[in-house]
Amino acid sequence: MFTPLLVLFGIFTALLSTASPVEKRASRTSPPSGAVVVKNPAASGQFSTIQAAINSLPNDSSARTIFIFPGTYSEQVSITRTGPTTILGSTTDTTSYTSNSVTITHSLSAAAAGNDDSSGTLRVHKDNFSMYNVNVRNTFGVGSQALALSSYGNNIGYYGCGFYGYQDTVLANEGTLFCNQYFGVDYIEGAVDFIFGQHARVFFQRNVIASVAAGAITADGPTSASDTSLFVINRSTVQTSTAAKTDLTGKVFLGRPWTQWARVAFTNTNLGALINGAGWEIWSTATPNTAAVTFAEFGNTGTGASGTRASFSKKLSSTSGFNAADVLGSNWTSWVDQAYV
Secondary structure (H helix, E strand, O other), rough: OOOOHHHHHHHHHHHHHHHHHHHHHOOOOOOOOOOOEEEEOOOOHHHHOOOHHHHOOOOOOOEEEEEEEOEEEEEEEEEEEOOOOOOOOOEOOOOOOOOOOOOEEEEOOHHHHOOOOOOOOEEEOOEEEEEEEEEEEOOOOOOOOOOOEEOOOOOEEEOOEEOOEOOEEEOOOOOOOOOOOEOOOOOOEEEEEEEOOOOEEEEOOOOOOEEEOEEEEEEEOOOOOOOOOEEEEEEEOEEEOOOOOOOOOOOOEOOOOOOOOEEEEEEEEOOOOOOOOOOOOOOOOOOOOOOEEEEEEEEOOHHHOOOOOOOOEEEOOOOOOOOHHHHHHHHHHHHHHHHHH
């Protein structure tokens, strides 16, 4: 008569033993072996700023990891070292940005800095970089371009991160030879051209893209017809930010063309009521920049997916040419973390 109870106990014990590794993988609250550690205030062997931790790394081909304990780090961070570099933010849930406990914050406009890139709170100028569960903010606000992230390089991935700004929040721009970048399960917030660049091929997957005011989400600006720059936003959500101060219904556009060769696609994405029925807008009355654009949509849902779209945009019959392998290359699974696909 005790056998069923023993069997049940054995099953229960087995479930506990298999659940434990999953729980450990979902939480990252202590540094992995060999990681450089950032904590403020710092203890022995730790750094109190992220930049100091980065500066401590050798500029060679070795792979290095930085772990950041919870806190708000008020600094501008620049990363240029040669070797593969990974930044890990402490979190109780690695599968999302919602439990992030690390924030890098800075307030600097492009007008004051001299150019867009120099205003970035986080400036990544290197290949083979990945960052997990870190929030990055540029708090300058209205009045100038002011980047949260300036990302130059190839094989770069941002996972479970949050990027907050107003105008020009995220710049994905160029690399030495190639510029393939991946944003997985991230939060990106802004108002004007807040996802932009000129020479990057970028795939945004399962992101939340939130507008705080009227404007265009994307601004792609390839400098010639042969430039392969392309932004694809896939399986994501476009919504009004909780920080928006006015009703944005119909006041936000998917993109506008920085140059006439702009190439942007929204696929299988839920578009909220903030998206204008035209979907896309011209750059300006004087320079519409629509002669050779590729502004495309496929499989989008939500209130903002309907309407009479702009004549210079198109609806796709499939995602052919706009899948991750098309954008990032056939080897994309070798450097993109597949847990965020």
